Amino acid sequence: MNALLTSAVAGLTAGGTYALLGVCAVFTYRLVAVVNFTGAAIGTAGTFVLIALYEAGFPIWPSVLVGIAAGTLVGVAIGYIMTRWFGEAGASTKAAVTVALLVGIIAIGLRLTGGQHPHNMPELFPGSAFRMAGVEVTIASVLTIGLAALFTVLADLFLNNTKVGLNLRALADRPMAAELLGIRVQLLSLLVWGMTGAFTTFALMIIAPQRSPNFMTLSLLVVPALAAALVGLFRSFWRTLAGGIVLGLVEGMASSVDSISQYRSAIPFLVVLAVLLWSQREARWDEAR
Amino acid sequence: MTDMQWKSSLLAAAFAGIGLAATAGMASAAGPTCKDGTIKVGAVSTITGPADFSEVPKATQAAFDAVNAAGGINGCKIDYTIADDKADPAVAAQAARDLIDNKEAVALVGSGSLLDCAVNSATYSRKKILSVQGLGVDAACFSSPNVAPVNVGPYTLSTAMAWYATNQLKSEKLCAFFIIIGGTQEAYKKAIENWEKISGKKIHLIDLTLPFQGDLTPYVIKARDAGCDAVLTNQVEPQVVQLIKTVDAQKISGINWLFLAPGYTEQVASALADTKQPIYVGTEWEPFTEKSSAANAQWAADMQKAGRPLTAFSQGGYLAAQLFLKVVASIDGEVTRESVSKALHEMQPITNPLAGSPYVFGTAKTHSPMQATKVMRLEKGAWTVETPDWVVLPQAK
Numbered sequence: 001m002n003a004l005l006t007s008a009v010a011g012l013t014a015g016g017t018y019a020l021l022g023v024c025a026v027f028t029y030r031l032v033a034v035v036n037f038t039g040a041a042i043g044t045a046g047t048f049v050l051i052a053l054y055e056a057g058f059p060i061w062p063s064v065l066v067g068i069a070a071g072t073l074v075g076v077a078i079g080y081i082m083t084r085w086f087g088e089a090g091a092s093t094k095a096a097v098t099v100a101l102l103v104g105i106i107a108i109g110l111r112l113t114g115g116q117h118p119h120n121m122p123e124l125f126p127g128s129a130f131r132m133a134g135v136e137v138t139i140a141s142v143l144t145i146g147l148a149a150l151f152t153v154l155a156d157l158f159l160n161n162t163k164v165g166l167n168l169r170a171l172a173d174r175p176m177a178a179e180l181l182g183i184r185v186q187l188l189s190l191l192v193w194g195m196t197g198a199f200t201t202f203a204l205m206i207i208a209p210q211r212s213p214n215f216m217t218l219s220l221l222v223v224p225a226l227a228a229a230l231v232g233l234f235r236s237f238w239r240t241l242a243g244g245i246v247l248g249l250v251e252g253m254a255s256s257v258d259s260i261s262q263y264r265s266a267i268p269f270l271v272v273l274a275v276l277l278w279s280q281r282e283a284r285w286d287e288a289r
Numbered sequence: 290m291t292d293m294q295w296k297s298s299l300l301a302a303a304f305a306g307i308g309l310a311a312t313a314g315m316a317s318a319a320g321p322t323c324k325d326g327t328i329k330v331g332a333v334s335t336i337t338g339p340a341d342f343s344e345v346p347k348a349t350q351a352a353f354d355a356v357n358a359a360g361g362i363n364g365c366k367i368d369y370t371i372a373d374d375k376a377d378p379a380v381a382a383q384a385a386r387d388l389i390d391n392k393e394a395v396a397l398v399g400s401g402s403l404l405d406c407a408v409n410s411a412t413y414s415r416k417k418i419l420s421v422q423g424l425g426v427d428a429a430c431f432s433s434p435n436v437a438p439v440n441v442g443p444y445t446l447s448t449a450m451a452w453y454a455t456n457q458l459k460s461e462k463l464c465a466f467f468i469i470i471g472g473t474q475e476a477y478k479k480a481i482e483n484w485e486k487i488s489g490k491k492i493h494l495i496d497l498t499l500p501f502q503g504d505l506t507p508y509v510i511k512a513r514d515a516g517c518d519a520v521l522t523n524q525v526e527p528q529v530v531q532l533i534k535t536v537d538a539q540k541i542s543g544i545n546w547l548f549l550a551p552g553y554t555e556q557v558a559s560a561l562a563d564t565k566q567p568i569y570v571g572t573e574w575e576p577f578t579e580k581s582s583a584a585n586a587q588w589a590a591d592m593q594k595a596g597r598p599l600t601a602f603s604q605g606g607y608l609a610a611q612l613f614l615k616v617v618a619s620i621d622g623e624v625t626r627e628s629v630s631k632a633l634h635e636m637q638p639i640t641n642p643l644a645g646s647p648y649v650f651g652t653a654k655t656h657s658p659m660q661a662t663k664v665m666r667l668e669k670g671a672w673t674v675e676t677p678d679w680v681v682l683p684q685a686k
Contacts, residue, residue, distance in 0.1 A: 003514065006510055006514065007507045007510065007511070010504075010506040010507040010510045011504070011506070011507060013504050013506050014503065014504035014506075017504075110339070114556075115339075115340065115341045116339075116340060116341075116525065116526050116527060117526060117527075117554070117556045118526050118527040118529070118530040118556050118557060118560045119556070119560065120559060120560050121560075128538065128540065134510070134514070135506070135510055135539065136538060136539045136540055138538050209534060210504065210506075210531070210534065210535065210538065211502075211504070211531060212502060212527040212528045212530070212531040213527050213530055213531065213560070214526075214527040216339065217501075217502040217527065220502060221502075248504070251503070251504075251507075252504075252506070252507045255498065255507035255508060255511065256507065256511060258496075258498075261496070261498040262497065262498040264498065264500070265500060265503070
């Protein structure tokens with residue numbers, strides 16, 4: 001039992017990461033109606049700008065700002081492609097386009113950053129916050145979970161209580177109608193892309209030191225993040241937050257049970273499947289009636 | 290001198306002259322010859338895609354260029370083609386067929402690829418062509434009759450590093466964590482079994498579920514809680530950095546961390562400059578960071594002349610070229626795919642200062658001629674030689 005608790009706590013770091021990126025994915029989906037596979041890759045691009053500056057000897061915090069600016073730009077660039085050429089496309093087409101973009105970004109990123117060679121990633125928030133069940137819970141993981149929660153609260157408030165939030169929801173649901181109502185669709189969309197770009201970049205800067213420091217592995221963090229978003233059915237920020245953390249905990253626990261641990265990467269999908277079946281049960285019953 | 294005697298001695302002299310001419314003719318035929326002045330050689334390597342092993346064949350190329358500039362082998366220039374398999378099985382198969390059928394390569398030398406052996410070893414057997422792999426990566430490189438790598442490879446190196454841990458670091462509770470990609474599970478299990486046979490010890494914990502990407506915290510906690518005093522893993526470059534950073538974040542101490550050759554790079558050293566963990570890596574060849582080592586002198590000089598970086602990969606490509614050149618030089622007559630294969634099959638072991646074991650191709654069903662490593666330790670951001678003498682794997686009891 002104790003071992004199980006220990007490994008669950010050990011999974012917290014991963015859980016916070018999934019939650020934070022998952023919440024960003026839901027944000028993008030609810031505001032611009034795109035299931036965005038490039039989320040983590042955008043953040044990774046910004047993070048590598050920070051790494052390049054840091055390795056070249058620039059001071060950390062100004063480099064962080066430049067990195068975030070770069071991530072914002074990449075986000076806006078992808079947003080421009082999506083709104084300009086695929087604004088009217090269906091959700092599945094848009095998702096497919098972002099998958100293609102992800103492959104492209106990884107290919108370019110790997111080339112520019114020296115492939116598999118590791119980099120010297122500065123730790124923005126080094127050290128351990130506290131010790132629990134024999135595991136050091138790092139400041140970075142506490143911060144990740146905290147940021148995910150903060151973003152969840154802010155996103156909820158923003159969407160439900162502000163005029164811009166209302167406009168953005170209209171934009172996601174009925175872009176054409178929103179445009180006819182005089183909402184500046186293109187500008188607002190790009191704003192959303194830029195905001196999530198900036199935010200995921202900062203998130204990845206916190207996460208990167210605990211992960212394998214190369215372009216591809218960081219970009220592919222989007223997969224468990226989308227699984228967390230699916231737990232929230234791409235609507236609920238709170239369920240996505242919880243989903244991400246639970247995914248991390250379950251993965252952590254699975255690594256302590258030998259018979260399961262070799263299949264642990266399949267666990268997110270089992271969790272998602274269970275959630276989907278559970279969420280569909282009412283529809284089924286309604287149909288049956 | 291009678292008339293008769295005079296005639297016979299003239300005849301004898303004439304015969305002797307003919308004989309001399311014949312031996313002279315023989316002497317010019319001794320050694321390798323080639324039809325149109327070139328010996329065609331190829332390599333299938335991963336150059337673009339998820340990994341870049343291009344340093345391996347490029348070093349082979351540099352070694353061949355040097356020989357060509359000096360007039361070639363017995364006047365024959367090496368015509369070397371490097372094909373990029375893009376880590377794509379279909380492209381790899383196509384590249385091999387192109388080298389064999391269209392380019393008419395006599396052998397493959399200095400390949401370094403994620404999947405060349407797995408995809409093409411059956412083709413190599415069918416086409417009766419041999420590959421002196423510069424860097425054997427996948428398991429098939431060490432289990433195919435037509436491929437004999439010049440590197441120790443991850444499996445033998447795992448056995449050697451485990452042997453080093455128990456024999457020299459006096460580890461009592463050795464644990465092994467492996468990433469399993471493709472069909473490598475059996476090969477890694479076998480590597481640990483071999484160590485158990487050689488050392489007479491049992492592995493304390495073996496985990497074959499290490500993720501290629503993902504958080505490593507649960508694994509380092511597992512190693513700590515199991516009481517491992519040494520941990521051997523096959524993590525590649527970036528994951529080595531991630532693992533040690535995770536170990537540091539968890540404030541774990543008292544475990545020796547043992548890695549294979551992919552961890553032995555200058556980038557890893559500089560990324561882990563701050564850690565106090567005891568980190569050991571096994572090398573495939575004479576440690577490339579030892580710039581003043583006599584064993585490295587020729588390789589370093591040739592690489593610098595060709596403007597190529599001094600990396601471990603370039604040692605592999607260079608070594609493959611040197612061994613191949615020696616084997617070709619021993620051929621009497623025309624250099625063809627048949628004569629090269631015959632020469633590799635029948636060759637005597639060749640020693641080279643870059644490697645700790647003599648290289649031999651031979652006719653065995655599987656090849657793993659290299660059985661020795663030198664162990665490096667990471668100290669304050671620099672690699673230092675821990676074993677000045679080669680750690681040679683003893684035969685199983």
